[in-house]
Amino acid sequence: MLTVAASCAMATNALAEETTRIEDSSRLISIGGSLTEIIYALGEEKRLVARDSTSLFPPEASKLPDVGYMRALSPEGVLSVNPSGIILLEGSGPPEALDVLKKATIPMVIVPEHFTGQGVLDKIHSVGKALGVEEKADRLAASVDADLTAAQKAASSVDKRKRVLFILSMQGDRIMASGKNTAANGIIELAGGVNAIDGYDGYKQLTEEAVGKAAPDMILMMDRTGNHAANDDQIFSNPAFAGTPAARTKNLVRMNALYLLGFGPRTAKAAHDLSVALYGDAVQH
Structure with missing residues (x-):
């Protein structure tokens, strides 16, 4: 039996190939705390009209309307803010909710989730492409990459791992x-x-x-x-x-x-x- 997370991941993966850019991102919903952080770090937060309940940073993000938990989305709640596009972290769902949103012909971009430093950089580039701000994403990714490299270099100096x-x-x-x-x-x-x-x-x-x-x-x-x-x-x-x-x-x-x-x-x-x-x-x- 598939877990909720696994079934959500399958559903979002199935949709991921369809769209990588949202042509009209003037009224954007961000589903996934890290994606919302990236949008703010890119200076593109004015596009946001709503976010999910995991999007709690930066603090001003919490002032946006909350459309629910990323794995338990309600299509009615998402559609109530009249979005022009939705950007979702892989694993968002449930699948039935994504099916309803797909039928509503709202452009959706699914961003893959990998728990590595490279995964973070890939997320930044995916968000940048979805919003059409690739140059900003390149700059942010370069800065984050430098920080990751420094952190890993410091950690690599330890002889005995705890x-x-x-x-x-x-x-x-x-x-x-x-x-x-x-x-x-x-x-x-x-x-x-x-x-x-x-x-x-x-x-x-x-x-x-x-x-x-x-x-x-x-x-x-x-x-x-x-x-x-x-x-x-x-x-x-x-x-x-x-x-x-x-x-x-x-x-x-x-x-x-x-x-x-x-x-x-x-x-x-x-x-x-x-x-x-x-x-x-x-x-x-």
Whole structure:
């Protein structure tokens, strides 16, 4: 059975070949926090008439009408702002909503998502092409590329890589953690760390035995509140972490979700910040 994310990705991939440029982007909806960040970084925010609920940076983006969560879009909500075009991050959906929007003949550009430094640059170029501002995109990409290169060079100076366990949630003391092919895995690698979990793709619930075997030096989490949040005491009092290097040193780092996992223009800085949290002064320069 396909997950919601997988079915959304299939739907957006099917549409991706149809359009790469929006001829009239005067009333644009941006679906995906990193895409919205890129549009602002390009200085093209005046084109935006709405955004999705993940588009929270820069702060002024939150003043735009919210058409819902990127994986649970309502066609009615999207169409209510009378867009001239929609730019969506790969994985947006559900497929049924995209079908309705396609039938409404609104031009849509689907931007691929790859959790690497090159993936960030590709996103910038895709957005630039969609909006017809390729030269601006080239300049932004060059700047971001320089930052990524500097961050990776700093991280490469570390001899012994530390193991990082990214926990998505601790609801009901159940540890939901990141494996490979995730944004968390991507940012850990950019920061010069090692994902402590390499036996599966995506996010899965871990057993106590699996956590002990992972032996993380650091626990990484999103800085958020709500049902999926957990305080430090809840983390380190969980028997699964007993005896792990992270528990012995109480090494837990929290970062803003979009900053950490968005893979947008700020990713190089996020990677550097995480690298400093891992290795301290060894990567300061």
